[in-house]
Amino acid sequence: MPELPEVEVVRRGLETWAAGRPVSGVEVVEPRSTRRHDGGAVAFESQLPGLRLAAPERRGKYLWVPLAAAGSPPDRALVAHLGMSGQLLVNSPGDPDPRHLRIRILLEGEGEGEGEREGEGEGEGEGDGREAALELRFVDQRIFGGLFMDALVPASDRPDQLVPASVAHIARDPLDPYFDPDAVYQRFRRRRTGVKRALLDQGLVSGIGNIYADEALWQARLHYARPTETLNRSESGRLLEAVHAVMVQALAQGGTSFDSLYVNVNGESGYFDRSLNVYGQAGRPCPRCAAEGHQSPIVKDRFMNRSSAYCPRCQPVPRRARW
DNA sequence: CGCAGGTCCTGCACGC
DNA sequence: TGCGTGCAGGACCTGC
Known part of the structure; x- marks a missing residue:
């Protein structure tokens, strides 16, 4: 069961692998996993592509990745809660689907502006892997968790910090520098x-x-x-x-x-x-x-x-x- | 069939 | 009476 330490490990992994990349495609396999998204799975699939992932943040068990349209600062975020059994996995696009795959999000390589696709990049190029496309997967057996997008709003106690509106009611956790x-x-x-x-x-x-x-x-x-x-x-x-x-x-x-x-x-x-x-x-x-x-x-x-x-x-x- | 549990939602009991 | 608040418990969900 993911509690704060497990979520923090995920945040670090996303920081390493996903931050800086633009979203190029989304498939919601299980609509209930986006039930907290305004407009549901259809809206989620249409609104996320084209946005770039910024550095992931966390409060308690909530994890979010600020999202920016080209040339703008982030004004919304991709929010994740793992619930009882959620996982976020980073894979290569061709990898076989795991059993309880609920959502897949295709991420472009870093650096490259437009979607340059040259055949299957499976074994070629390689380098440090930064240029290869990745697939971010949300896997969740029990469907208590989910992904959704939400507006970023100022934190009530520190207006210079932005948090998703749906996370504003969550207290600071004991690892937060401003925990009191x-x-x-x-x-x-x-x-x-x-x-x-x-x-x-x-x-x-x-x-x-x-x-x-x-x-x-x-x-x-x-x-x-x-x-x-x-x-x-x-x-x-x-x-x-x-x-x-x-x-x-x-x-x-x-x-x-x-x-x-x-x-x-x-x-x-x-x-x-x-x-x-x-x-x-x-x-x-x-x-x-x-x-x-x-x-x-x-x-x-x-x-x-x-x-x-x-x-x-x-x-x-x-x-x-x-x- | 019961158990596992994180979060949201509902409903109850207050006090003003 | 009505409203806001605090608190408690149920619903959700699947696999073993």
């Missing part, structure tokens, strides 16, 4: 909900999904049902630092190479195999308690239609709880 932990703490105090709900609310802090929420809560030794208004400043700070640490670690381990013609987004980063302390670990001993000589198996609860894993010993249920 104290402002989040103030909002925790005003809320009347449990801390895990708050962590998953993308309008409060963005980029956190179910897996990293559980991991960060474990790291900060907080139970998921702890009422946010009872957190003190140091607990809030500890929690947000834990979220940051979990994301940085995942990025370091999941940021596998994208020096091949393949943008890695499969969500199977090494992080999932090696570093999970509670998520998916039900029944196994809590690593922290084990290190202290105690045997304390991880518990899995059903909660807000999701699983929540925690250690009952070092993350005890609070006296007052908000589920």
Whole structure:
């Protein structure tokens, strides 16, 4: 499941392979994957070609590529959300289609102005690959994700920054240079909900999904049902630092190479195999308690239609709880 | 058949 | 009464 670190890996891959290229063609294979585009698949296919991709940006789990018409600065963006199972892949146009291909976007080579096509450029020319056409593919088994275009508007807190209108309600994430932990703490105090709900609310802090929420809560030794208004400043700070640490670690381990013609987004980063302390670990001993000589198996609860894993010993249920 | 979960949408309960 | 806001839960979707 792509969370912030996985999306950041995709952003970097796009920056390397796609930025600077003009779109020369679009095929929407699955219309539901463009359901958030105004006008749907037909409009998407007709509006995107001819625009040039600028440097990709990200906020939380949202990724966007500013789009510019020839001779103009970007005023809109191609927005991507990977949902539960989305991938963005960069391929050569002739490569065989993957199983759940939903959208393909043909990108011209860099540098060349007009579409110079000379036979199949399959094995010829080569160079550094910058001149060859590429195919950007959106692959998504469950169709929770999608691609759409949207106007760029000034960010509410920093009018010099542009964000897609549909992303304006998403809070800054813990890796954002302008992320403000104290402002989040103030909002925790005003809320009347449990801390895990708050962590998953993308309008409060963005980029956190179910897996990293559980991991960060474990790291900060907080139970998921702890009422946010009872957190003190140091607990809030500890929690947000834990979220940051979990994301940085995942990025370091999941940021596998994208020096091949393949943008890695499969969500199977090494992080999932090696570093999970509670998520998916039900029944196994809590690593922290084990290190202290105690045997304390991880518990899995059903909660807000999701699983929540925690250690009952070092993350005890609070006296007052908000589920 | 139930489970996996990110986001949008709906509806409810407030307070003014 | 009406409106805005905050919060909770369901719908969406497919493969195992």
